Amino acid sequence: MLTNPRAERVRSVRALSKRSVRERTGRFAVEGPQGVREAVRYAAARVRDVYVTAEALERYALDIVEPARAANLWVHEVSAEVLAAMAETDAPQGVLAVVDVVDSDEGADAVGPADALAAVLDAHPRLLVLLTNVRDPGNAGTVIRGADAAGADAVLVSSASVDIHSSKVVRSTAGSLFHLPVVTGLDVEATLETLRAHGIRTLAADGAGATLLPDADLTAPHCWVMGNEAWGLPDEVRDACDEVVRVPIHGRAESLNLAMAATVCLYASAGQRPRREGVTTAG
Template identity: 40%
Template sequence: MALDFEQAFTERTPRIVNAAKLHRSSARKKANAFLVEGENSVDAAVSTGAATDIFVTERAAEKFAEIVTAAGYMDVYVHPITDRAANSLSDTQTTSGLFAVCKPVLWSAGKILNGKPKFLAVPVETSEPGNAGTLIRTSDAMGADGVIFAGETVDPLGSKVARASAGSLFHIPTARDTNVKDVLGKLRAANLQILATAPQGDATLDEVDLTKPTAWLFGNEAHGLSPELLDAADIRVKIPLRGRAESLNLATAASICLYESAKAQNR
């Protein structure tokens, strides 16, 4: 589609200013919208109908012509912008020049559980955006039925989380519930076995029956799961480490557990 880059939006244009504010959680809540950047995220936002506006530089319009054209067919407003405007919208050192303002895509935990999931990822008090996005992406790749962020976690609609999810935020049902006890109650009511990853487990990963509907609890990056949450789980599960490494980081541990669940569910 033809765009007039001679009249491109600058960083001072109200639409650009308002879009840039969406990097703040309070602004996202007020506007009921969020901002994503990059090929994977914008493509997923457009194809799933979540995008309302696209902002694109002249160079990006050439590079991502298929996405821009698809956005036009989907009645998404496409706005040409200057390179300086792109820098004001981006939170990366090198911008892709392609952005989308999107409608919120978060589900409620109850809605996810009403779908009778076979296995879920439940990150608890996740604070690192990159890990949160990777968990969403891995859960999507493994065929999990949803991700429920429990406790005071990073906002799944933050731009860094969305970028790390590589578009999966728009594909897999994702929820956020700050009340961890309430989440646990909903998991039990949905007849899910609750498994918690722990260095000192009741059983190793290969000893657990993963053919049952399962919710995996994954702890905070720095301090893991609290003793109370470990006690609340049905089984504390240890991942056998056969090399010399003392531990695994959050994203790696989650990937291994979700892979084993996917294998058991599809056996």
């Protein structure tokens, strides 16, 4: 058991709270049982280490510890003090994992934004969402979670947006970060051009849209383009999209926040695509 909160390993894990360290090492931390469980289930090849307290070792034996060991992952028992020193949150719930940003078996040339986007497009996606200049970690994570729930094929993130591997974003995704491709570091204008060249319509979600969401044709492959929380989409980005769509406000609310608007739009898209096998409902 690792019991020294000042050990070099502990400091190296805590250092992943800094973006510069994440970018240099190509790793990030996942805190809490839900995120770690989904990482082990869906991205085991990227999981470097799993850290659990004695209590968590027993509590999550079946859904985290045993699957991790079955996948030949390193599972380390640590004291509660060590886990607290590793984690960025006050209540990491006894479980933390260190995960590679990309599969360590992939070549360096295969993980650039253009190549990652090409891989998504090669799979002939029908529903995408592009985040442009989204800065709030909670919003970004919730959009990824909503995209996952709505059956989107990928989430695209501009280079000017928040780092999706920051702890707040990772927690907000509730494990969805490991369920669908998330392509980061994209140039917005170039991405819009690439999507159009692949026959994917781009729909700007904007309060000034002439088309109401219920009237939008969402049957063809398309990508929702979402803007910054404070100022929305720049004119040049909105004008570069194929259509500008607004979510109708029926009550007295001034607007919806980014994550809410994105989820509403994504579910509208999901409602116009053929129902797939394996669809589940909440509750």
